[in-house]
Amino acid sequence: MDEESYATDNDRFYQDYLRGELDAVAYQLFSMKPLTGRNLEFMAELHQEFMAEYIEPMWLPSAVNLIERHRQKGDKLVVITATNRFVVEPIVKRFDIDELICSEPEVIDNIYTGNLVDEPCMGEGKVSKINRWLAADSTGLSLDDAYFYSDSHNDLPLLNLVKNPVAVDPDEKLQAFAEQNNWQVLSLR
Numbered sequence: 001m002d003e004e005s006y007a008t009d010n011d012r013f014y015q016d017y018l019r020g021e022l023d024a025v026a027y028q029l030f031s032m033k034p035l036t037g038r039n040l041e042f043m044a045e046l047h048q049e050f051m052a053e054y055i056e057p058m059w060l061p062s063a064v065n066l067i068e069r070h071r072q073k074g075d076k077l078v079v080i081t082a083t084n085r086f087v088v089e090p091i092v093k094r095f096d097i098d099e100l101i102c103s104e105p106e107v108i109d110n111i112y113t114g115n116l117v118d119e120p121c122m123g124e125g126k127v128s129k130i131n132r133w134l135a136a137d138s139t140g141l142s143l144d145d146a147y148f149y150s151d152s153h154n155d156l157p158l159l160n161l162v163k164n165p166v167a168v169d170p171d172e173k174l175q176a177f178a179e180q181n182n183w184q185v186l187s188l189r
Helices: 003-019 024-035 040-058 061-072 085-094 124-136 153-159 172-180
Strands: 078-084 099-108 111-117 147-150 164-168 184-186
Touching: 003 024, 024 078, 024 099, 024 111, 040 085, 040 111, 078 085, 078 124, 085 099, 099 124, 124 153, 147 153, 153 172, 164 172, 172 184
Parallel strands: 078 099, 147 164, 164 184
Antiparallel strands: 099 111
16 A cells, blocks of 8 residues: 555544544545455454564553453453454453444455454444444343543544443543543543
8 A cells, every 4th residue: 555645545534533624434444455355364364463562561550550440340341443353453452351343354265355344343333333232232231320431522422322431542522522521531641
């Protein structure tokens, strides 16, 4: 891929995201371009390098501690994120969390196609996906006592549904909304 062109497009999508004007489908297809035509095993090897070089150095012990507090209370741990499965699944596994709801890249014959399966897991898409996940759960889980942690105002649809919304190192819009609504605000940095 042309690194300069990709960076320019990524910056444009990021500005749309900050304004709350992101075209979720277009962004997901853009973010999956580097996967297109690559097989799962090759990409898994690259992801190991990515984990070692980029993720491990910014690992936050405070995030691990927060997760462990919920685990010790017996809470069901679920990560719901707009990030696609290729990028986020190894990170979620590193946290020892089994449940992941995310944007799904299409795979045919062990090769990423560059397409998206289902709707993006962003904004209202997160609400739709968590509701479908809850409906499929046979243990009777609900959002009644759920916590949802987010750093983005784009997650307001789901934050507004849970009993315990928490703004974590929030963007300016989420910070203001959290303060107006007396939500917990915390930093993990």
